[in-house]
Amino acid sequence: MTEAVTEERLAVKLDEEHCSRCSICRSLCPYDAITKEAETGKIILNIEKCQVCGICYSACPSVAIDTIYYDRGSLLNYLEKAKQKYNSQTLVIMCKGSAPDFAEVEKLFGVSNFIPLSLPCVGRISDEIFMTALEMGIGKIYVLACDEDYCRFHRGSPIAGRRILALNLMLGQLGYGKEAITLKRSSLKVKVDKDLCIACGNCVFYCPYHAPRLESEKGVSVDLDACKGCGLCVVMCPAFALELEHWERERISALIPRLLSEMKPPKLLVFRCQWAFFPPLDGKSSPNIGVIDLPCAARVDAIHILDAFQKGAESVLVAACAEEDCKQEKAGGKAQRLVAKLNERLSQIGFQDRLHFCSVAPRYHDGFDKQLQEFSQRIKELSKGEKK
Amino acid sequence: MIVTAQKPLDEIFDSISPYHKVLIAGCDGCTQPPRGLREAETLKQLLELAGRKKGKDFEFKVTSVVKQCDSVLTTSALKPQVDGIEAVLSLACGIGPQMVAELFPDLIVLPAQNTHFLGEEDREGGKIEARCIGCGDCILTMMGGVCPHTRCAKGLLNGACGGARNGKCEMDPEKDCAWELIFERLEKQGKLDNIKEFRPPRNYQVKAWRLVP
Numbered sequence: 001m002t003e004a005v006t007e008e009r010l011a012v013k014l015d016e017e018h019c020s021r022c023s024i025c026r027s028l029c030p031y032d033a034i035t036k037e038a039e040t041g042k043i044i045l046n047i048e049k050c051q052v053c054g055i056c057y058s059a060c061p062s063v064a065i066d067t068i069y070y071d072r073g074s075l076l077n078y079l080e081k082a083k084q085k086y087n088s089q090t091l092v093i094m095c096k097g098s099a100p101d102f103a104e105v106e107k108l109f110g111v112s113n114f115i116p117l118s119l120p121c122v123g124r125i126s127d128e129i130f131m132t133a134l135e136m137g138i139g140k141i142y143v144l145a146c147d148e149d150y151c152r153f154h155r156g157s158p159i160a161g162r163r164i165l166a167l168n169l170m171l172g173q174l175g176y177g178k179e180a181i182t183l184k185r186s187s188l189k190v191k192v193d194k195d196l197c198i199a200c201g202n203c204v205f206y207c208p209y210h211a212p213r214l215e216s217e218k219g220v221s222v223d224l225d226a227c228k229g230c231g232l233c234v235v236m237c238p239a240f241a242l243e244l245e246h247w248e249r250e251r252i253s254a255l256i257p258r259l260l261s262e263m264k265p266p267k268l269l270v271f272r273c274q275w276a277f278f279p280p281l282d283g284k285s286s287p288n289i290g291v292i293d294l295p296c297a298a299r300v301d302a303i304h305i306l307d308a309f310q311k312g313a314e315s316v317l318v319a320a321c322a323e324e325d326c327k328q329e330k331a332g333g334k335a336q337r338l339v340a341k342l343n344e345r346l347s348q349i350g351f352q353d354r355l356h357f358c359s360v361a362p363r364y365h366d367g368f369d370k371q372l373q374e375f376s377q378r379i380k381e382l383s384k385g386e387k388k
Numbered sequence: 389m390i391v392t393a394q395k396p397l398d399e400i401f402d403s404i405s406p407y408h409k410v411l412i413a414g415c416d417g418c419t420q421p422p423r424g425l426r427e428a429e430t431l432k433q434l435l436e437l438a439g440r441k442k443g444k445d446f447e448f449k450v451t452s453v454v455k456q457c458d459s460v461l462t463t464s465a466l467k468p469q470v471d472g473i474e475a476v477l478s479l480a481c482g483i484g485p486q487m488v489a490e491l492f493p494d495l496i497v498l499p500a501q502n503t504h505f506l507g508e509e510d511r512e513g514g515k516i517e518a519r520c521i522g523c524g525d526c527i528l529t530m531m532g533g534v535c536p537h538t539r540c541a542k543g544l545l546n547g548a549c550g551g552a553r554n555g556k557c558e559m560d561p562e563k564d565c566a567w568e569l570i571f572e573r574l575e576k577q578g579k580l581d582n583i584k585e586f587r588p589p590r591n592y593q594v595k596a597w598r599l600v601p
Contacts, residue, residue: 196425200416202421202422205511238414238423238425239422239424239452240425240426309437310437345397346434348396349397349398349434349435349441351437
């Protein structure tokens with residue numbers, strides 16, 4: 001970052017006045033982003049190292065740390081509006097990591113009409129939010145966390161489990177019934193279609209977690225305990241034999257024309273890693289821009305990018321985390337190489353400058369919008385040039 | 389594996405442009421990366437985009453064959469697909485288009501790949517390197533497992549030439565000197581005497597063009 005970082009842009013803030021300098025945040029931070037000044041004992045947050053996991057926010061006993069993504073005011077504001085919009089008293093809070101579609105939520109919890117609330121990590125929501133939600137007239141809360149060892153941040157799922165257990169005990173005593181909040185866990189896994197597998201071994205090589213095994217020509221088998229659901233193997237499979245649950249090729253393909261038909265030209269379609277940017281709950285979008293959030297930049301697929309061009313996108317932007325910020329294994333770099341390779345082929349057919357890559361991080365909450373502005377400007381200039 | 393590289397898209401486009409109904413046939417076999425269904429689908433999308441730009445409309449069908457070098461597999465995979473098809477664009481190595489041409493004499497067959505060599509892939513480094521030229525007279529036993537036909541830029545059978553610098557070939561400083569590799573390995577195996585043995589020039593007569601297994 002060469003430009004000066006203004007305070008307003010930061011997604012995580014530490015309020016020195018309220019800080020009791022207890023150091024709990026420092027001992028919990030998995031990324032060494034919090035330090036203590038030796039002489040003064042002052043707690044210092046190094047935003048460049050921060051991954052916005054929120055563990056410091058959720059653990060601070062002095063409420064001195066604030067992150068914009070769990071901000072009480074905007075969460076409650078959203079709930080208030082969503083209650084009307086969905087006309088429901090059931091709230092389903094979902095972790096981005098297990099990224100289910102609504103049909104899957106229905107299957108898991110048996111509810112069809114509900115208020116959806118998707119958050120970066122359900123392990124970071126304060127007790128207060130749950131209780132205020134119940135006070136607001138929400139009758140039942142379902143929480144869908146990731147499987148325990150699957151957290152993209154740090155121990156979010158076990159923390160959510162303990163917090164909800166304690167909350168339920170307390171709520172029971174207050175007369176809210178035995179289980180006011182129901183927790184379930186889930187995670188994304190890869191599926192193999194053995195009939196399509198050509199036993200080439202690409203997935204075995206590319207998987208950063210050594211989940212696929214190829215022991216015979218009968219095809220690959222995947223150790224689902226080891227699979228972290230990044231989707232890289234899916235993109236590398238030359239035979240379409242692998243699919244990532246809830247992020248199937250066909251499902252993403254179906255999203256593309258739907259989004260594009262609702263957009264106005266010049267149409268810019270963005271394939272974005274869902275960990276690179278957390279959209280605000282009340283976010284308004286431009287009519288020229290459509291976004292498809294993916295579980296990881298590793299799931300960015302050339303087939304889908306080409307699909308977007310075919311279906312009328314003027315330009316495509318791939319937004320991923322920087323390699324060092326990746327919640328998986330350097331997926332941002334892999335997506336960048338995929339974009340470079342595809343660009344080489346696109347330029348052979350006269351499609352220059354239509355496909356771009358950028359890396360963003362949620363530590364600056366306007367990071368993505370800035371990239372978008374820059375890119376839209378370039379596209380405008382390009383289309384002016386073409387018209388001349 | 390057989391190593392191929394896709395032809396430039398404009399060359400492919402020109403080759404298919406006299407035709408309207410084109411079958412893009414991938415091959416799941418030994419090419420690397422495998423040019424299967426995904427490659428076929430990607431190529432279809434690219435060619436359609438190119439067609440739109442140039443005002444040419446194609447009707448593509450996409451399929452993949454387990455091994456295009458196998459006449460039985462290729463017949464059974466393509467026969468149900470070729471009805472109404474004018475041309476087949478093959479993603480296989482050089483064998484594939486020839487096999488399809490033999491099996492379907494009425495069809496136009498076009499290659500989408502340039503076939504380069506038999507090689508191995510260093511996937512970490514993202515490189516694919518030649519390892520075998522199919523000479524028909526393998527001398528790897530004597531050479532500690534390094535083929536001088538393929539890996540020595542000068543194809544020397546009685547190396548080294550003396551031009552290597554720091555173990556790298558004088559023709560290409562990225563490339564290891566094959567003869568230094570041979571020397572190191574034979575030394576480790578205690579078989580350095582192998583290197584002293586004179587080897588006459590390669591016998592091109594051995595190269596059979598037809599083998600009966």
